[in-house]
Amino acid sequence: MSKTMIKYPIHTQEILNVNGDEAVAYAVKQSLVDVVSAYPITPQTIIVEKFSEFVADGLVHTQFVPVESEHSAMSACVGAAAAGARAFTATSSQGLALMVEIVYIASGMRLPIVMAVVNRALSAPINIHNDHSDAYLMRDSGWIQLFVENVQESYDTTIQAFKIAEDERVLLPVAVNLDGFFLSHTLENIRILPDEAVADFLGGYRKVARVKVDYYDEEVPHMLNPARPLTFGALDLYDYYFEHKVQQVEAMKNVPAVVREVNEKWQELTGRKYGDGVIETYGMEDAEIAVVAMGSSAGTIRSVIKKYRERGEKIGLVRIRLYRPFPYEDVGKILSNVKVVAVMDKAIGPGSYGALYQDIVSSLYDLSDRPLTVDYVYGLGGRDLTQDMVANMIEQVKEDVRKGRVENKIRYLGVRW
């Protein structure tokens, strides 16, 4: 992509000094969202506070529904999206846990809602800081899950999420995951697009997809429409439920291509892209050791790997940006030539391996020459990940390669025993 083709080259983009939550709120402001319904929870709260200011100042047409619980926030989004509106909510941790019943309903009804999940540990013990246990809670809910690395990407991805969700090949809700405090409360200078550019990118207000329904001769808008009434949320018995679930899976299959397309379009517009949209790699061309991670830790890990690279060591990073649907084949290809994979899970699965680890192992299983794998659980409840920890981890897996086997498959980074 030559520079001249970028529609809004970087020097034309305004700089905004914001934290991750404000960046999300700003993206929502520009995305012509009709309904925002949310309930406060740290570290998500700033999104709603900031957005309320936009509403109070009359800068948006959005109807803000400050509900009495997260369960109602997601319920209102379902109602709004079913009525044909573009709907957004944001939450964290216990809030997501409370709304999870309706999270499944949103995807089952194929409603393109966008939600920012500002990742925070789940209780008990109660903890307001970051890990990915809340995101893992909804991983089989039929939502698209994207994980971002920094504040700029929080802004970019929130806008992209609406485009992905509303794509006719997809029609599924999208969760944009950003690490609590590490991103939500950290100021960064970001580049933003003019309002018109965002509106143009999204094609204006939400256009409701049309569907074929037996009763009507033509395709009708998939919404609560007095001109063409439809029944939403019907009862499916054993004769149809399975088929409807499989349709969701089929829609999921289209997601990676759409995410890649949107990533490319974003690059044409802004000059920014995140790997191929699905996965971002660093130093993987000839890597023998691979570290796999998601979210803001990728920055720390990349800086350590950079130092190893400078010393000529063949280490690479794989950052999973699209966590659901999981890009099993792509990951398998990328990791097919390494000797060891260190998977970094920012959540614990008592009685099981980490969730990301299981996905990575599934990606590798069909390879003829499988690398060694280790599951590194780290950062729970906001525990810091230092460069030293990453270096230690790399030294450990180097030792595993030397031995040709892995003894403790699950290891903890930075925990006192």
Place this chain on the structure above:
Amino acid sequence: MVVKTLPEFPIKKGEPAYKLWIFEPGWKGEIPLNFNLRQVAEQKRSALLPGHRLCAGCAAPIVVKLASFAFRGPTIVVNATGCLEVASTIFPFTSWAVPWLHNAFENAASTASGVEAAINAMKKTGRLPYEHVDVVVFGGDGGTFDIGFQALSGMAERGHDVLYILYDNEAYMNTGIQRSGGTPKYASTTTSPAGEVIPGKPENKKPIADIMVAHRIPYVATATPAHWMDFMKKVRRGIEVVGPAFIHSLSSCDRGWRHENAISIEVLRRAVDTCYFPLWEWTPENGYMLTDRSLVIARNPSLKQPIEKFVEVQGRFRHLMKPENREKLRELQEYVDKVWEDLLRRASNAPR
């Protein structure tokens, strides 16, 4: 876009009843509220079509049909999980002639809040092809008194322009007649069975409509489909006010109340005649106002029937008719009298 003005209801007399309610964009008319039940029936404008699987004799579909006779134009219906929902939308069929949404059990009110917000957003951006779209919720007692109460209270507090109609069959019927916050004292249900030691549900019914009055929303009323004219007027009033409105309709369930399925409407009439379920409406302007039969009884107290009249036809109270339980029946009568007298004190149109 062709803007058609249709002053009359879009389905014409003589057309089959299974037609959906089609309001072409630009529809500006208002469906007249017709108090001649025969004419209403001829117009075939029910939002609930034939073919649903609710039990024979169930009052819930009557509640919905009567309510929909009072709809004034484009209307979106939101339904909580329960008998009405499961029996009317078994895929690939639907009994709903209007746009209809079921989300979950406890969130009909918050779902409707979202629908209403969407309507407002589209109106604001010039995308709503009608002058207005009404939002009406149907929820059972379980989904309203209990698990859905938080969402309902939130919706009321935030002032959404939604009419919430509670069809109260006084138990969780869809899961098999378990007690709810709406179940009356001494009723036998599967989780409050009348046994050797405990004679049915030990607690009184939650005064849900009074609790909604305490929210100071623009309109609250009680109703039954047996008092159909009163019912329809109240529904239209609830739709017309701007802001949240709440109608508490008693809705007999022959399965759960254990009565002959032919007498559902009769049982509801007895509920009002005994003052077990008085008919009233509340507005901020006039406060409590007795309506229909309850106003008649207030003016002529000799018409008030003893509670036995309500209890005797229902199997869920069978144990109360035993001689050893006469005391319990008396207690029930005292409770009903107390609530009725309290209402008479509050009602601005009660004779003093």
